[in-house]
Amino acid sequence: MSDPIKVGIIRCDTHGAYFAPLMAPHDPLQLQRPVPLKPPPAYSWMSGGAHFYFYTNYGNPRQITVQTVDGFEIVNLWDEHRNAAETLATILDSHPRVCDDFEQVSDGVDLVLIGDCNGDGSDHIKLATPGLEKGLPTYIDKPLANTIEDVQALLALSKKHDAPIYSASILRHLPGAFQFRDRMPEIGGADSGCIRGGGCSIAGQIHTVSLAQAIFGNGICEVCAMGPGDLGVMHLSWGDREDRPCSGVVLHHNVDATWHCAMHVSAYGAEGAILAYNNINDYYYPYGAANILKNVKKLVLHGEVDNSMNDMIEAVAVVNAGRRSQEQNSRPAPVPKVV
Secondary structure, three states: OOOOEEEEEEOOOOOHHHHHHHHOOEOHHHHHOOOOOOOOOOOHHHHOOOOOOOOOOOOOOOOOOOOOOOOEEEEEEEOOOHHHHHHHHHHEOOOOEEOOOHHHHHOOOOEEEEOOOOOOOOOHHHHHHHHHHOOOOEEEEOOOOOOHHHHHHHHHHHHHOOOOEEEEOHHHHOHHHHHHHOOHHHHOOOOEEEEEOOOOOHHHHHHHHHHHHHHHOOOOOEEEEEOOOOOOEEEEEOOOOOOOOOOOEEEEOOOOOOHHHOOEEEEEEOOEEEEOOOOOOOOOHHHHHHHHHHHHHHHHHHOOOOOHHHHHHHHHHHHHHHHHHHHOOOOOEEOOOOO
16 A cells, blocks of 8 residues: 555544554644643643653654554544644644544545553443444454453454454563563573552553563463452462463552653562563653554555454453452463464
8 A cells, every 4th residue: 555544533532642643744833732722622632742752852843753554544533532632733733623423434445543642441342333333443452341251252353344443552562671571591581570550440440451462471370369450469460381480470550650651660580580671661662553553554555454353352361360359369260262
């Protein structure tokens, strides 16, 4: 495909407005400008802060300082808060159409992108259905869905209409995570680990599980979860796999304030410990998003991506297992297989 990939974005929240400037020409000075709206803007990026991590060259505020992915043209936008879509439309050079309802977003496009910064994924089937029924490649921001049943329904829709589908967390594709993973030989391989951060919403839980997959590997088979809060602490087990931490990994979701949404990782082995260099935070997250967009381009051009889609399916299953564990007084809960 030599022409740009025409994109329709559903939900112009902080993630919709995060992916858009990484994939399409835009006016960075407009990104910096707070939106004079009353009542206050619906999303944090509308207060003029979305540019902060993309444009760190104070001497040239028009020079983007993070990785971008070209080949896209955003043509349709929709958000339940119309002013959010209208604001994003003024920032993008393509001046996309602001749609009256989400069903219109999939008209005349090659790709549907569903943003979701802090949602729980419970509306993803509804939002994705019009595009999938048209056979369109669809990227669904994390989480793919809220429940295993919804995941199965989305996969069935994708198969029925021959519409390739993809979902991922930025943390699963973050270069800093891969750099940490590559250090495991320093300690003779990890037998246990810990991740701090993420938060107790499913949005944060999926991020943390995805980071664990990126660093320690997929194939999580059992979860123990407890409070404080929803899945405030989770223990992940890979069973008796010799190539995974034999004592598991602990996720601390219920934590105090974090520095620029930083998440901290540690790993322990027979020969010592590794503490993460502080490169898992907002200043580095755009590079994970760019890696996702590279996969999204493959989705459109070739109808498939790497196996990280399976990791997202597993991540939703892990969170669902954690819910069952916490409901059952922190008893171990097996991670269900999704077919």
